[in-house]
Amino acid sequence: MRQSNERRLATRLTERLGVAHPILSAPMALAGGGALAAAVTRAGGLGLIGGGYGDGGWLEQQFAAAGNTQVGCGFITWSLAKKSELLTQTLAHEPAALMLSFGDPRPFAAEIAAAGVPLICQCQSLDHVRQALDAGAAIVIAQGAEAGGHGVRRATLPFVPEAADMTARESPDTLLLAAGGIADGRGLAAALMLGADGVLMGTRFWASREALVHERHHAVAVAATGDGTVRSSLPDIARQLDWPQPFDIRVANNAYIAKWAGRDADLKAAIDTEAPAYREAFIAGDPDKAAVIFGEAAGLISDVPSAGEIVERVVAEAVALLGGAGRWLE
Secondary structure (H helix, E strand, O other): OOOHHHOOEOOHHHHHHOOOOOEEEOOOOOOOOHHHHHHHHHOOOEEEEEEEOOOHHHHHHHHHHHOOOOOEEEEEHHHHOOOOHHHHHHHOOOOOOEEEEOOOOHHHHHHHHHOOOOEEEEEOOHHHHHHHHHOOOOEEEEEOOOOOEEEOOOOHHHHHHHHHHHHHHHOOOOEEEEEOOOOOHHHHHHHHHOOOOEEEEOHHHHOOOOOOOOHHHHHHHHHOOHHHEEEEOHHHHHOOOOOOOOOEEEEEOOHHHHHHOOOHHHHHHOHHHHHHHHHHHHHHOOOOOOOOOOOHHHHHOOOOOOHHHHHHHHHHHHHHHOOOOOOOEO
16 A cells, blocks of 8 residues: 555546646746746646736746746736737647636637637636636636735635535536635645635745745745735735726735825825836835735745645645545545
């Protein structure tokens, strides 16, 4: 009999994608580059490059950084609609999957399907799930508001099983992943118990050595508890990003947020000076004068290891917790 550390979790996701572990890394804008995506894939999951707001040159650099390792890519859907040629550019790299978040995926579904690439749709409500099913998504992600970065209001714990019930009724071949607040084996085990086929993790991989994150930002997350984040529109105002309702962003509740809290109009009025200052502070990794983007899962993070080590830890812990269940173990 194999030892527990040699066992793995077999789900519909691992079978469908041909991966060892039911773990995907979130395509985090700016932070999720090719090195991180490739490291997650090499560890047995699937890594996704963060296409973010769309920079063709940056995407080429990150696919080059991933080398010959199979990775996927994700885009902010409403932004991709302004630069739809980036989808064609990305599909030319034959990604393992293409993920769309924060907008209607249906205008892009035909091109993705024609390329033979699985479509992943990240959803924040049941209406979003239904829209994803209409688009023919191979994988739906139920994202709870605990997640770092952008999201809406649903909590992961009740949203995932509700989405699982909907997909089972309306599109039983569609896979479901859980996202939001998942950073260890307990979260993976819970997601499987709730009816998901695997997980998408952002904050935990954001706090890895391969992530394109300033070390000062990493230090803030390691020191933080789950209480130390807040949902806000301020970072998007400062970055002059016209995010549609109802999306806002979860970030560290730092000095920048405190300075401008309740003063959205004042920030907009001062944007000519505040936008460049914010940009400079972010590039410098200043943890007080720009947003530090992570989720409530920071309270479960105490170090910044390699992405491969993260995958190994999460799987080993989930295997140990599910040892009596038997359903997913191989």
